[in-house]
Amino acid sequence: MNLLVHNDSFQVFFYSHATSCFQFYPPIFSWKVFNTNSLQHYRQTMSSSFTPMDKLCWRTGNKYCCRVATQWNKNSRDTRMRQSTKNRKIYWQCRSTQVSVEEEQQQQSSVCTLQFKNVGLQVGKVPIIRDINFSLFEGEILCLLGPSGSGKSTILRIAAGLTRPTEGFVYYQGKELHGINEGAAIVFQNFALFPWLTVSENVELGIRGAKSKIQRKAKAEKAIDMIGLDGYENAYPKELSGGMRQRVGFARAIAVEPELLCMDEPFSALDVLTGENLKSELLRLWQAGEIPTKSILIVTHSIEEAVGLADRIIILGKDPGHIRSLLRIPLSHPRDRKSRSFQNLIDHVYTLLSRPDATCLSESIPVVVSKKQKSTFLVSSSARLVSQESSKYPTLPSVRIGSVAGLLSFFGDERCIDLYRLGQRLQLDVDDLYPLLEAGVILNILKVTEGDVMLTDQGSRFSVASIDDKKSMVREALLQSEGARLIQQIYWLLRQTKRVHRVPEELILDTILEKYFSPSESRRQLEVAIEWGRYAELFGYDAPSGELFLDEEDPQQEE
Numbered sequence: 001m002n003l004l005v006h007n008d009s010f011q012v013f014f015y016s017h018a019t020s021c022f023q024f025y026p027p028i029f030s031w032k033v034f035n036t037n038s039l040q041h042y043r044q045t046m047s048s049s050f051t052p053m054d055k056l057c058w059r060t061g062n063k064y065c066c067r068v069a070t071q072w073n074k075n076s077r078d079t080r081m082r083q084s085t086k087n088r089k090i091y092w093q094c095r096s097t098q099v100s101v102e103e104e105q106q107q108q109s110s111v112c113t114l115q116f117k118n119v120g121l122q123v124g125k126v127p128i129i130r131d132i133n134f135s136l137f138e139g140e141i142l143c144l145l146g147p148s149g150s151g152k153s154t155i156l157r158i159a160a161g162l163t164r165p166t167e168g169f170v171y172y173q174g175k176e177l178h179g180i181n182e183g184a185a186i187v188f189q190n191f192a193l194f195p196w197l198t199v200s201e202n203v204e205l206g207i208r209g210a211k212s213k214i215q216r217k218a219k220a221e222k223a224i225d226m227i228g229l230d231g232y233e234n235a236y237p238k239e240l241s242g243g244m245r246q247r248v249g250f251a252r253a254i255a256v257e258p259e260l261l262c263m264d265e266p267f268s269a270l271d272v273l274t275g276e277n278l279k280s281e282l283l284r285l286w287q288a289g290e291i292p293t294k295s296i297l298i299v300t301h302s303i304e305e306a307v308g309l310a311d312r313i314i315i316l317g318k319d320p321g322h323i324r325s326l327l328r329i330p331l332s333h334p335r336d337r338k339s340r341s342f343q344n345l346i347d348h349v350y351t352l353l354s355r356p357d358a359t360c361l362s363e364s365i366p367v368v369v370s371k372k373q374k375s376t377f378l379v380s381s382s383a384r385l386v387s388q389e390s391s392k393y394p395t396l397p398s399v400r401i402g403s404v405a406g407l408l409s410f411f412g413d414e415r416c417i418d419l420y421r422l423g424q425r426l427q428l429d430v431d432d433l434y435p436l437l438e439a440g441v442i443l444n445i446l447k448v449t450e451g452d453v454m455l456t457d458q459g460s461r462f463s464v465a466s467i468d469d470k471k472s473m474v475r476e477a478l479l480q481s482e483g484a485r486l487i488q489q490i491y492w493l494l495r496q497t498k499r500v501h502r503v504p505e506e507l508i509l510d511t512i513l514e515k516y517f518s519p520s521e522s523r524r525q526l527e528v529a530i531e532w533g534r535y536a537e538l539f540g541y542d543a544p545s546g547e548l549f550l551d552e553e554d555p556q557q558e559e
């Protein structure tokens with residue numbers, strides 16, 4: 001029997017099959033999963049508190065119900081627990097070796113810091129994100145992970161109240177959020193410091209609610225101390241290294257004493273060692289409770305960072321940004337990156353990210369809980385695959401065909417490589433690898449399956465083909481692939497245009513792209529389409545006139 005318990009302020013009884021008794025368990029301070037072994041352990045150590053079953057507990061269907069003991073912290077804001085105490089009973093759903101994410105969320109729901117309900121954002125006619133639903137709980141680090149353009153920063157800005165959604169509701173501490181979220185602070189990727197202000201002045205700037213200048217200064221000093229910047233109070237940003245500048249960014253956020261700390265790729269502008277150092281220091285402050293922050297929402301491109309930091313990861317898809325998957329990371333800190341469970345999770349997240357055709361909510365992941373427990377359980381029992389609603393034109397990945405061809409050389413004699421290893425071999429982050437794979441799939445030279453990337457037969461031929469043959473293979477794939485509909489549409493348009501077979505790019509932007517993409521994304525899509533179309537010799541581009549034209553040697557060109 002496994003039980004999932006959140007219990008920092010009161011006591012719970014566990015049912016023991018072995019003794020047919022419910023057993024008292026003392027307060028604990030975090031979410032924990034107990035398996036039969038740990039129950040057995042407590043049965044031995046707490047034998048004096050055995051109580052006959054029918055006095056304290058009963059069973060309804062597959063739910064075990066038991067009365068809650070009286071150590072109740074009246075100051076707690078946990079309304080579900082308060083209600084449970086009032087009714088003097090609490091329900092724990094027990095199943096052999098499984099605890100689902102949904103159950104966990106239900107049980108946690110009363111300590112929710114932030115909640116998104118059906119949140120969407122549309123700018124003009126362009127949908128940026130849609131149907132975003134999630135909750136962030138106290139004591140939790142939640143990571144937003146997804147390809148570029150999937151709306152990670154947009155969600156973060158909405159959480160901080162900097163952007164207002166056009167659909168749905170955002171609740172902070174149970175109240176609907178209107179305007180700036182006073183309980184939140186943001187750490188930006190590019191530090192966002194004022195160069196003309198000193199470290200102290202930058203940190204003091206955001207402090208709200210301080211009664212006097214002295215009080216504000218004291219708060220800033222405390223944050224500067226905490227984040228290891230003492231001695232640099234009077235320095236200007238230009239005197240500091242990247243790592244030190246980001247420390248100022250953190251100090252500025254911490255000085256506000258935010259309950260919700262939002263971070264937008266805070267380590268990505270730093271070199272690896274500096275980033276790792278800052279990350280582990282932040283984690284230490286958070287775990288030791290030295291910062292008043294209750295919940296952390298972090299945007300990252302790095303799978304390893306997400307699995308290394310997060311309690312849960314939201315995986316986003318794009319066109320428009322939507323939630324594809326929600327995963328719990330059931331590993332305790334400090335996390336051993338070389339452990340099998342850590343590597344399993346990384347593989348799993350890689351697989352999810354590289355399967356853009358599927359939406360997967362509540363995914364099963366076999367993971368080893370910890371070395372000590374040595375028990376494997378499923379994070380969630382049900383895997384549900386829903387095909388992604390296709391947008392009018394699938395987004396073309398922003399890569400050059402030459403780079404995709406270059407990727408094939410890393411296969412050597414192998415036909416199949418583990419995705420994560422491929423990323424490591426190429427020293428590419430998922431955000432750089434993902435578009436290359438997408439392009440490979442569109443061109444029918446790669447196939448991505450569970451955690452692996454494979455060369456197709458076409459891919460094997462492509463890797464040894466002459467340049468002309470490569471071009472004709474790409475041409476064939478672009479005219480057939482569902483993912484290249486934009487290129488097919490442009491090609492068709494050019495062929496329909498009598499005699500001159502020329503079309504101004506503005507026409508393509510206005511009539512095709514800007515209906516479905518933001519202006520900047522439309523421009524990017526056009527650039528990719530031109531690059532791919534040129535490579536395949538489907539059409540050309542005349543920069544001075546800004547016109548696309550049909551290639552003169554197009555065999556299908558009308559006379």
Ligand SMILES: Nc1ncnc2c1ncn2[C@@H]1O[C@H](COP(=O)(O)OP(=O)(O)OP(=O)(O)O)[C@@H](O)[C@H]1O
Binds near residue numbers: 123151152153
């Ligand atoms: N105000 C806006 N007007 C038009 N388009 C916007 C606006 N805000 C965001 N977008 C577009 O919405 C998409 C999502 O942007 P966002 O920055 O949230 O994505 P992201 O996942 O954080 O991307 P990245 O990882 O590249 O930072 C992008 O294509 C962006 O161009």
